[in-house]
Structures are given as structure tokens and as C-alpha cells.
Amino acid sequence: MSDPNEPTQGEKGEEEIPLGQRIFDNPFLLLIACIVVMFVFYTGWGLVELAMLPEAPLP
Amino acid sequence: MSASMRTCPTTGLKVDSTADALIKVNAVVATVALLIGGVAGLLVLLTRWQAVHLLDVVWFYRLLTIHGMNMLIFFILFFEMAVLYFASAVLLNARVPAPKVGWAAFGLMVLGTGIVEWTMFAGKADVLFTSYVPLRAEPPYYLGIILFAVGALIVVGHFFAILVVAKREQSYTGSVPLVTFGAVTAAVIAAVTLLHGALVYIPTWLWSMGLMEIDPEFYRLIWWGLGHSSQQINVAAMVAIWYLLGAFTVGGIVLNEKISRTAFVLYIGFISMASAHHLLVDPGFGPSWKVWNTSYFMYMAVLASMIHGFTVPAGLEAGQRLRGVTQGLFGWLRRAPWSDPGFSSLVFSLVIFGFVGGITGVTFGTEQINIIAHNTLRIPGHFHATVVAGTALAFMGVTYYVIPLIFRREVAFFKMARVQPYFFAGGMFVFSIAMTFAGTFGVPRRHWDVTFAQAPFQVQFSPAVDLVIGVMAVGGLIGILGGAMYIVITVWSVFFGRRLAPDESGLGAERLGLPLGIVSPPKPLPAGADESMLARHPLGHVPGTMVLVLVFLVAFVVYYFVNWKLLSDVWSVG
Numbered sequence: 235m236s237d238p239n240e241p242t243q244g245e246k247g248e249e250e251i252p253l254g255q256r257i258f259d260n261p262f263l264l265l266i267a268c269i270v271v272m273f274v275f276y277t278g279w280g281l282v283e284l285a286m287l288p289e290a291p292l293p
Numbered sequence: 294m295s296a297s298m299r300t301c302p303t304t305g306l307k308v309d310s311t312a313d314a315l316i317k318v319n320a321v322v323a324t325v326a327l328l329i330g331g332v333a334g335l336l337v338l339l340t341r342w343q344a345v346h347l348l349d350v351v352w353f354y355r356l357l358t359i360h361g362m363n364m365l366i367f368f369i370l371f372f373e374m375a376v377l378y379f380a381s382a383v384l385l386n387a388r389v390p391a392p393k394v395g396w397a398a399f400g401l402m403v404l405g406t407g408i409v410e411w412t413m414f415a416g417k418a419d420v421l422f423t424s425y426v427p428l429r430a431e432p433p434y435y436l437g438i439i440l441f442a443v444g445a446l447i448v449v450g451h452f453f454a455i456l457v458v459a460k461r462e463q464s465y466t467g468s469v470p471l472v473t474f475g476a477v478t479a480a481v482i483a484a485v486t487l488l489h490g491a492l493v494y495i496p497t498w499l500w501s502m503g504l505m506e507i508d509p510e511f512y513r514l515i516w517w518g519l520g521h522s523s524q525q526i527n528v529a530a531m532v533a534i535w536y537l538l539g540a541f542t543v544g545g546i547v548l549n550e551k552i553s554r555t556a557f558v559l560y561i562g563f564i565s566m567a568s569a570h571h572l573l574v575d576p577g578f579g580p581s582w583k584v585w586n587t588s589y590f591m592y593m594a595v596l597a598s599m600i601h602g603f604t605v606p607a608g609l610e611a612g613q614r615l616r617g618v619t620q621g622l623f624g625w626l627r628r629a630p631w632s633d634p635g636f637s638s639l640v641f642s643l644v645i646f647g648f649v650g651g652i653t654g655v656t657f658g659t660e661q662i663n664i665i666a667h668n669t670l671r672i673p674g675h676f677h678a679t680v681v682a683g684t685a686l687a688f689m690g691v692t693y694y695v696i697p698l699i700f701r702r703e704v705a706f707f708k709m710a711r712v713q714p715y716f717f718a719g720g721m722f723v724f725s726i727a728m729t730f731a732g733t734f735g736v737p738r739r740h741w742d743v744t745f746a747q748a749p750f751q752v753q754f755s756p757a758v759d760l761v762i763g764v765m766a767v768g769g770l771i772g773i774l775g776g777a778m779y780i781v782i783t784v785w786s787v788f789f790g791r792r793l794a795p796d797e798s799g800l801g802a803e804r805l806g807l808p809l810g811i812v813s814p815p816k817p818l819p820a821g822a823d824e825s826m827l828a829r830h831p832l833g834h835v836p837g838t839m840v841l842v843l844v845f846l847v848a849f850v851v852y853y854f855v856n857w858k859l860l861s862d863v864w865s866v867g
Contacts, residue, residue, distance in 0.1 A: 258554050259468050261456055265481045268561045272485050272518070276566040276586055277492075280514045283578050 298388070302798040303698060303811055311392040312382035316375045316699050317787075318399060320692070322406070323371035324783055327685075329410070330363030331776045338773070342766035343744060343759065353741045354421065359413045361422030365680065366438075367406050369527055370445055372688050373479060374402070376530050377452040379699070380476030385469065387459035391451060398447035405441030408433050421739065423520060426497065426512040435498035442490040449480045449487070471547055471554065475533025478557040483526045485565055489518030510577040521568035524676070527684040528598070529560055531646070534687045535605045535639055541694055542636040542808075543629060544616060544815025545608040548835075553604050559597035567591045570658040574667045580660070587658050595655050602647045603842055607835040614835075615822050616815065622837045632711045633809040638690025641718035646683030649725050650675055652849050662856045665863055668739075671732030674725050681772070682721040686714065689779050693808050696783065697799060702790035703806030710782050717775025723768025731761045733859070 257263055297310040333356040339347040348356065382389050389395055411433070412418040418430035456477070459465060469477065493515035500507040536553075539545025547553055569586035572578055613625040620628075630636050653675040657666040666672065696704050704710050734755050736743050743762075745752045791806065793799065799811040819826075830836040 254551070255468060258474070258558060261453060261477045261481065264477065264558065264561050265453075265484055268481045268485050268565070269488070271562050271590075272522075272565045275590065276569060277489070277515065277518055279582055279585075280569075280572075280578060281511070283582050284508070284510055284514065287577055 299795070301698060302796050303800070306383055307386040308699070309382045309388045311389040311395060312378045313699060315389070315395050315399060316378050316383075316695070319371045319375035319378070320695065320699075321787065322403060323368050323375065323688075324780060326363045326367035326371060326406070327776065328780050330360050330368055331773060331780070333357075333360035333363065334769075335773050338766060338769045340741065341743075341762065343742075343762060345766075346742070348741075350741045351416075351419070354419050355413065355416060357739065358419060358421050359410075362409060362413065364685075365422060366441070366523065367409075369680070369684065369688075370441075370523070371402065373483070373526055373530050374399075374445065374448045375695075376534070377448060377476055377480055378455075379695075380473045380533065381452050381455040381459070383699075384473050385455070385459040386464040387455050387462070388464075389451070390454050390458045394447060395451055398444045398451065401444030401447070402441050403444075405437045405439070405444060408437030408440065412437065423516065424497070425516075426500065426507050426509045429501055432498055432501045435494050435501055439491070439494050439498060442487050442494065445483065446487045446491075449483050452476070452480050468550075471550065472533045472537045474554055474557055475529055475536065478560050479526045479529035479533065481561050482522060482529055482565060486519055486522035486526060489515055489522065493519060510575065513572060513575065514578075517568040517571045518565070521571060522565040524680055524684075525560065525564045525567065525594075527680060528564065529557065531642065531684045531687045532557075532598075532601045532605070534691045535601070535643060536608070538635050538639040538687070538690055538694075539605060539609050539612070540815075541810040542633050542639065542815075543609055543625075543810075544612040544818070545605070546612045546615070546818070548604055548607050548611060552600060556597040556600035556604070559593050559600075562593065563590045564594035564597070567594060567658065570663065573658075573660050573663040583660055587660060591658060592655075595651075598647070598651055602643070602651070602845070603838065605643060606841060607838040610835045610838050611827060612815070612818075614827050615818055619828060622840055625837060630809045634693045634710045634714050635690045635808050635810060637711075637714040638686050638693075638718075641714055641722075642683050642686040642690065645678050645686075645718060645722050645725070647845060648848060649722065649729075650679030650683055652845075652852050653729060654679065655849075656853050656856050659853075659856075662860055665856070665860055666732065668737055669732035670728045670736045670738050673738050674727075674729030674732055677721060677728065678725040682718055682725060686718055686721070689717065690714065692779070692783055694810065696786045696790070697793060697807055697811055700787050700790075701793045701795075702786050703793065703804075704782065704808070705785040705790045705806070706782050707805035707807075709778055713775055713778040713782065715775075716778060717772055720768050720770070720772025720775055724765055724772050725768075727761050727765035727768055731758055731765060734758050734761070736762070 251259075298307045299310070299313070300307055336348055336356050337353065337360055339345045340353050378389070378395075381387060409418070412431060413434070418424070418434035420428040420430045420434075424430060424434075456469070456473075468474070493512060496505060496507050497512065499505045536545070536547065566586040569578075569583060570591070573583055573587065609629075610625045613629070618625050618628050629640075653671065657663055657671060657675060693704055693710060696702050732738070734757065736754060736758055743754070743758075799807045800814070802812050827834040832839040
């Protein structure tokens with residue numbers, strides 16, 4: 235349990251920081267993950283869907 | 294300590310003078326945008342209330358555009374810029390590495406805002422918030438938005454720079470605090486959002502000058518990567534503020550850092566693609582894309598919200614039980630500081646966001662059900678519960694702490710401040726519910742005249758619609774009154790409120806003007822306090838929260854399946 239305004243994990247000693255915490259502590263890794271997921275599944279896939287749409291025949 | 298830093302006598306935090314100033318100016322501009330958007334909202338409401346039907350058609354759409362841009366973009370994002378500076382420079386005791394960049398970014402945002410306001414009021418951009426192509430505004434409108442977005446993107450970059458400087462200069466050790474981690478989440482989502490803004494508004498600006506063509510479906514896809522994701526920045530910032538207000542007001546704790554941080558990471562990974570539920574009835578996208586983005590992935594973000602929806606109240610309950618408030622299931626709620634506007638805002642924001650905004654959002658984001666909700670008043674009913682009663686109310690609650698801690702002023706009209714969240718939350722709760730009900734009857738959103746009086750065809754809604762829209766209007770007026778109270782209190786406090794002396798902590802102050810969390814902060818927990826000190830109850834260590842969560846889940850299931858029943862009535866089989 236901790237106070238949400240205080241730095242918390244990893245400050246108490248020299249013990250090795252777990253991998254998950256190291257990932258979470260790297261904002262640039264999180265930024266890249268967010269960009270990749272969004273641009274692959276929403277934006278990129280959506281653009282491919284639009285590019286593959288057949289042209290509507292004129293009435 | 295740098296000469297440009299002061300030490301807050303209340304919290305002991307070191308506050309960089311540039312961060313201090315940038316928090317203030319962003320908060321002030323946010324409040325101006327709230328005022329403009331609020332007045333526009335009042336006039337739009339008095340038009341949608343068919344018994345009054347105040348505005349003509351041109352001014353209805355003009356003011357609806359102004360309302361949307363000011364509330365969903367300018368108010369929210371300026372406030373979030375203040376949150377980013379607070380959560381980085383202030384909470385980490387760090388300096389702002391590039392003050393001139395910070396001021397240049399703020400200047401760009403203000404310039405962009407000014408241009409957009411001018412084009413909207415001058416009738417050069419009657420295109421609504423979404424500005425769907427081929428609706429065409431005049432080029433300065435798009436240019437203004439681009440300038441604003443560039444400024445905001447620079448602030449996001451500046452936020453990351455502050456994190457780097459803070460770590461390098463060891464102004465903190467270990468991991469950043471959870472509140473800062475929430476702000477990191479908001480900043481990451483903001484970066485993705487603003488990239489989509491650049492992708493869509495630059496070509497649209499060129500299109501508005503006749504320099505290129507733009508495909509409407511391309512516009513909708515990319516625009517919603519901006520339009521909806523921008524509201525997800527709100528969600529992350531709002532949750533961070535929930536944790537902050539919980540700690541300030543009742544000494545709320547974080548039950549499990551890993552769980553709460555994982556929930557924020559789920560937002561980072563998956564929340565932005567909820568943008569796709571605006572495109573669920575668009576013919577250009579296949580069901581795989583729609584279902585993947587709105588169900589498979591969006592539910593990861595829903596899971597994150599439900600985690601926060603449990604951990605925040607559980608942290609409030611555990612924090613109080615550890616301090617001796619152990620009576621019954623809900624003694625921690627009965628004895629909570631309901632006269633502290635920070636606490637009441639937190640609880641109302643959490644409850645309305647979850648019970649109204651969350652449940653309706655997930656239900657409408659289901660592909661099949663979306664067909665009966667899309668483009669009806671159910672959609673604005675949903676997002677007024679999330680963005681207004683959720684995010685805006687959380688921002689209002691934290692303002693009552695920002696005024697003394699950052700502006701170093703007392704909160705003016707404090708008796709009014711105590712009841713302001715009740716007016717705002719109560720009004721917006723009634724407004725959102727009634728609006729959603731009106732949408733259930735098929736009443737369209739964004740429509741000037743739902744009687745279709747001059748249309749060549751007849752559309753007859755249930756007679757109940759008039760009553761429901763009347764209730765919606767009353768709720769909206771009460772909510773607007775609450776918003777007006779907030780503006781009066783904050784403007785008066787910031788410009789005319791009593792100044793606090795540089796060394797005045799507010800601790801033990803007997804006069805009105807400071808929230809309870811400052812006058813009488815929660816007692817420190819005993820050394821080594823943890824969940825093992827909480828009495829074991831059949832429902833766990835936080836039984837009150839467990840009961841509330843079960844009520845939420847039942848409401849969720851009932852509303853979800855009621856909507857499938859409504860859908861089955863539309864599509865009779867056999």
C-alpha cells in the first residue's frame with residue numbers, strides 16, 4: 235500500500251528492479267507501444283480497408 | 294534548491310517558478326474557454342428544449358460548434374496542460390528545462406484558440422466540432438486548430454523533457470508517483486491524438502484552399518483518431534486526479550501499485566482505438582476491423598476503467614479504515630468530508646462516470662446495438678456523463694486545491710464552493726440520463742428542430758419525448774448553474790481572493806476559504822500499516838467497495854441486455 239503522490243517502488247534498496255517495472259518506468263517505450271498499436275490496428279488497417287474498397291458504380 | 298523554486302508550506306513540494314506560472318495561465322485560459330462554451334451550451338440547451346426553441350437555425354449550429362470546440366478541446370486541453378506541468382515539475386520537485394519553449398507553446402495554443410474563436414463567431418466555420426468533409430470552413434479555422442495542436446504537442450514533449458531532467462538530476466528516486474504515471478499515460482495518448490490531428494487537419498486546410506482533394510471516409514477515419522482519442526486523454530488525466538484527490542481529502546491509499554499501473558498501461562495500449570465506435574455504421578469498413586477495434590481491444594480499456602473504478606474507492610475505504618473509521622459497510626462514506634468540494638467532486642465524478650458514462654459507452658460501442666443508438670441523443674447523453682460529469686467535475690474538484698497550493702489564494706465564496714459540486718453533478722446526472730432516454734425514443738442528436746415542422750415528411754415521436762426533453766432541460770440548467778458557480782468562485786479567488794502569506798500552510802486555519810484536506814489533512818498512517826491491519830470481512834478487506842462494485846456490475850448487465858431486447862424489437866424475426 236502506498237500514497238499515490240509519493241515515489242514508490244525501487245527506492246528502498248539496491249535490489250534488482252523487475253522487468254515489468256523497468257518497462258513501465260520508460261515513458262518512451264510506452265509512447266512507442268501506443269503509437270504502434272494505434273497506427274497498425276486502427277489507422278493502418280482502416281486505410282487498407284478504404285484503399286481496397288471497390289469503386290461504386292454510378293447509377 | 295534553485296533560486297527559481299519555492300517550497301510549498303503545505304505539502305513541502307518544491308515548485309519551479311516557470312511551472313507555477315504555466316499552471317496558472319493554462320488554468321485561467323481553460324476557465325475562459327469553459328465560460329464561452331458554457332454560455333454557448335446554455336443557448337443550445339434552450340433551443341433543444343422544444344418548448345423554448347430560442348435560437349434560429351444558423352445560430353444554433355454556430356453555437357453548437359462553439360460549445361463543442363470550447364468544451365471538448367480548449368477547456369479540457371488547457372486544463373490538461375496545467376495537469377502535465379503539475380504532475381511532472383511539481384510532484385517530482387523538478388525544474389522546467391526550457392521555460393521559453395513552455396511559453397512559446399502556450400503562446401501558440403492561445404493564438405490558435407483565438408483564430409478558431411474568431412472564425413466560429415464570425416460565421417466562417419459553421420461546421421460543428423467534427424467539421425466533416427465536405428462541410429467546409431474557411432482556411433483560418435483549420436490553421437488555428439493546427440497551431441493549437443502544435444502548441445499542445447510541444448507541451449507534451451516538454452513534459453517528457455521534465456521527466457528526463459528529473460530522473461537525471463535525481464529529484465526523485467525509484468518509480469514516478471502513481472499520479473505522475475497517470476499523467477504519463479495522458480501525455481502518451483495526447484501524442485498519438487495530436488499526430489492524428491496533424492494527419493487530418495493539414496490536408497483539410499489545404500483542401501479548404503482548393504489545393505487538394507480529400508476523401509470524406511479518409512477524413513472520418515483519421516479525424517476520429519483525434520476526436521475520440523482526445524477524450525481518452527481526459528480519462529487518464531481524470532483518473533490521475535481521482536487518486537490525487539483521494540490522497541488529499543481522506544488519505545486514500547493505493548492498494549496495489551502494480552494493478553493500478555497495469556490499468557494505466559492498458560489505456561496506453563488499447564483505449565485510443567475506441568475511436569472506431571464512431572464508425573460502426575460507416576459502410577467503408579468491414580466487420581473485422583470494427584469488431585477488433587471496438588470489442589477485442591476496446592474491452593481491454595474497459596477492463597482498465599473497471600480496475601480504477603474498484604481501486605479508487607477501495608483506496609478511499611482502506612485509507613479510512615486504517616485510520617480507525619471501521620463502522621459497518623459504509624461508515625467510511627458516512628463519515629467522509631462531504632463538505633470538502635474536492636471530496637464530493639471526486640465521488641460524484643467517479644460514480645457518474647462509471648454508472649452512467651461507462652455503462653452506456655460500452656453498450657453503445659457494441660456493433661449490433663450501435664445501430665439503434667447512433668446519431669441519437671443517446672450519444673451526447675453518454676459523453677456528457679463522461680466528459681462533463683466525469684472529467685470536468687474532477688478538474689473542478691482539484692481546482693479547490695490548486696487555488697491555495699499554486700495560486701496561493703483562499704477559495705472565495707467557500708460556502709458556495711461546498712455546494713457547487715452538488716449542483717453541477719446533480720444537474721448533469723439528470724441531464725445525461727434524460728438525454729439518453731430521449732435518444733432511446735429515437736430523438737436525433739445535432740438537430741435544430743426535432744418536430745420537423747418545416748420538413749416535407751412527418752416524424753412522430755412518443756409523447757413522452759416532450760416530458761423527457763423538459764427534464765433534460767431542467768437538469769441542464771441546474772448543471773449550468775453549478776458551472777457558473779465554479780467560474781464565479783475561481784475567477785474571484787484568483788484575481789481578488791485573499792493572498793496566503795508565503796509561509797502560511799493553512800493547517801488548522803479556522804476561517805473559511807481552504808478545503809478540509811489542507812486545514813485538517815488526513816492523519817499519517819501508522820508505520821508499517823498494510824492490509825493485514827484491516828479487519829477481515831466475508832466480502833474482503835474493503836467490503837463497502839465490494840458491495841458498490843457488485844451493484845455496478847448488476848446495473849451493467851441489466852442495461853446491456855435491455856438494449857439487446859430493444860434491438861430485437863427493432864428487428865422482428867418471424
